[in-house]
Amino acid sequence: MKKYYNFWEKIITENRIYQTVIVVLAGVIIAEGVLINSLFKEKQVVILPPKIEKEFWVAGDKLSTSYLEQVAYYIADRVLSVSPLNVDHSFDAILPFLTTDPETIKDIQTSLALQAKKIKDNDIYQVFYPMKFWVDDKRYKMYVEGMLKKMTANTYLGQERVVLELRFTVKNGRLLVTSIEIK
Structure with a gap:
């Protein structure tokens, strides 16, 4: 019985570790999404008119x-x-x-x-x-x-x-x- 009890504790411990990893990864994905969204709004794209006479942005x-x-x-x-x-x-x-x-x-x-x-x-x-x-x-x-x-x-x-x-x-x-x- 002790053998099964140790095995059960091992599964519970692994389950907690995986839950923690999933929460951390979800947080990283959300942070990455926010960062990409803010960079998209802040980025500057230069589209050249046919003839450049003045500086522009x-x-x-x-x-x-x-x-x-x-x-x-x-x-x-x-x-x-x-x-x-x-x-x-x-x-x-x-x-x-x-x-x-x-x-x-x-x-x-x-x-x-x-x-x-x-x-x-x-x-x-x-x-x-x-x-x-x-x-x-x-x-x-x-x-x-x-x-x-x-x-x-x-x-x-x-x-x-x-x-x-x-x-x-x-x-x-x-x-x-x-x-x-x-x-």
């Missing part, structure tokens, strides 16, 4: 104004400084900045396709000269204001002041344009 879902400015100027140049020969390539260059939502991207591409057709059909050459940039952080909008000069063949069509409005969201540190409007 990206941290979590927060983007520096200089980053937004550089991306907005790039998109404004691609959308507004076009000719019949480069309009398709120019519009394709902004696709990496567009949202991944199928409905929204379809609307943007339809709008850009109509603009491209108008430029090709009327043989319009236009150049955009940006003058001013501002951001509305609360509404997730960026604006680029400038002069748009238009010509066709050898005829100067004139110039006008336009504002390019870009609506955007930020997901996992990535800027996604959800709307492009020329006003």
Whole structure:
């Protein structure tokens, strides 16, 4: 009987040791999860705009104004400084900045396709000269204001002041344009 009693005590002791180890490991896993979560929120991911002119930063879902400015100027140049020969390539260059939502991207591409057709059909050459940039952080909008000069063949069509409005969201540190409007 003593033999079974010692064996039973040994099993109980091992059981307590394993319970302690399980509790310690569970604590380590929870601590690791908290640490990884805090590091994810604190990490800085650098996503380069096509042309770097100023220093910028990206941290979590927060983007520096200089980053937004550089991306907005790039998109404004691609959308507004076009000719019949480069309009398709120019519009394709902004696709990496567009949202991944199928409905929204379809609307943007339809709008850009109509603009491209108008430029090709009327043989319009236009150049955009940006003058001013501002951001509305609360509404997730960026604006680029400038002069748009238009010509066709050898005829100067004139110039006008336009504002390019870009609506955007930020997901996992990535800027996604959800709307492009020329006003």
